[in-house]
Amino acid sequence: MNLLLLTSDDLVPPDRACIRDSRRLRHLHEIHRATVGEELTVGMSNAGVGRARLLELERDRALFEIIHLDHLPPPALPIHLLLALPRPRMLARSLENIATMGVKRLTLLHTARVEKSYWQSPELQPERIDAHLRLGLEQARDTVLPTVDIQPRFKPFIEDQLPDAIIGHRALLAHPGIGESCPRGLPMDQGVTLAIGPEGGFIPFEVEKLQAMGFEGIHLGPRILRVETAVVSLLSRLF
């Protein structure tokens, strides 16, 4: 945690914040080993980054004086990530990585090789998704929560919603062995939609469907990466 991410619920007007949840308190106590009087980097959800001074630190609460919150968070990546729903543990880490790397728009999608049981995972509860995203933002000193859109049906999403979503975007389909090598250093002012399949990949029908819509196939070479690794690798190559 390189930034303590505050929400409006934490605010004590005019210029204080009080946190009471075990996750952030445990971090302050055990990892950061914060001491009263110390200044920390803080951020307000979907707003600025700044500094706060720790005024009181108890087992069940921490009180801060907010010094300022007037810096911008780091720039976002101009990407809409379309990710086949990964297995639950991999989803958790992927959400953290996605938030850390600056993705602001994520669609979790069903595809033929996504196990149906994954859709019942508690990791898909909004509060769990939110917690993973916040961890990722705190790592990167970001404050802007990605929006996460859940699409448990492939065809209706692809046919009814995706065509509008990719207007003006460069649409890329990451799939081992197809198309060109993943491009590098894309301009930050060009929207990109990037589709990443599940373990085992998209099936041929899905690849054809996406290619017919204008998705360009890209690959990362002969090595097959785990989904969570592929996400980081693709984002790092593209931007």
Add this chain to the structure above:
Amino acid sequence: MNLLLLTSDDLVPPDRACIRDSRRLRHLHEIHRATVGEELTVGMSNAGVGRARLLELERDRALFEIIHLDHLPPPALPIHLLLALPRPRMLARSLENIATMGVKRLTLLHTARVEKSYWQSPELQPERIDAHLRLGLEQARDTVLPTVDIQPRFKPFIEDQLPDAIIGHRALLAHPGIGESCPRGLPMDQGVTLAIGPEGGFIPFEVEKLQAMGFEGIHLGPRILRVETAVVSLLSRLF
């Protein structure tokens, strides 16, 4: 596991292999759900990649007929990775990622911000390191085990061994906020040594020491990544 990695101990001359360890058997039974008669991709440690047919599958053994082992594993990255020893759980995942991405030379190094307790972790036992590397290789369909060199003392390693190790290499020091943005798409015929610090980074003394030896500072922008994410991100940008 996209390849079943065999060792010479598994071989039953002239053309069979028998595996008996719980990790690979569990994978065959539970994840791959292999059936007798099926062909699988196999590889021999530090040698070729090929195909084998499953002849018998029991709870405690699997017997294969090796069809061939004459393909080359994917090309290696021309990099020597110098990694400050991460916390044990992060070490495990980093070892897998490093092997998956094609790093063949890894030095795990002590630096001022590496907690001393990490050096007592069971994850540093050679058989644990080997197991994580094998998992990573099997993911990438590689067979060539990285060499891992353990250096629990910073100064003697930096002063006595590193100068020779970087001869002919481009030496890069990944550190937030210094130098240039991480270069992209380096040639595969130029050796690179890449130093990556611990959580919290290298201390100024260490940065100066490495820079004085010719290491160029590089960074990945304003977002601070976890070590395991930074490793993947840097390798993906560099090559």
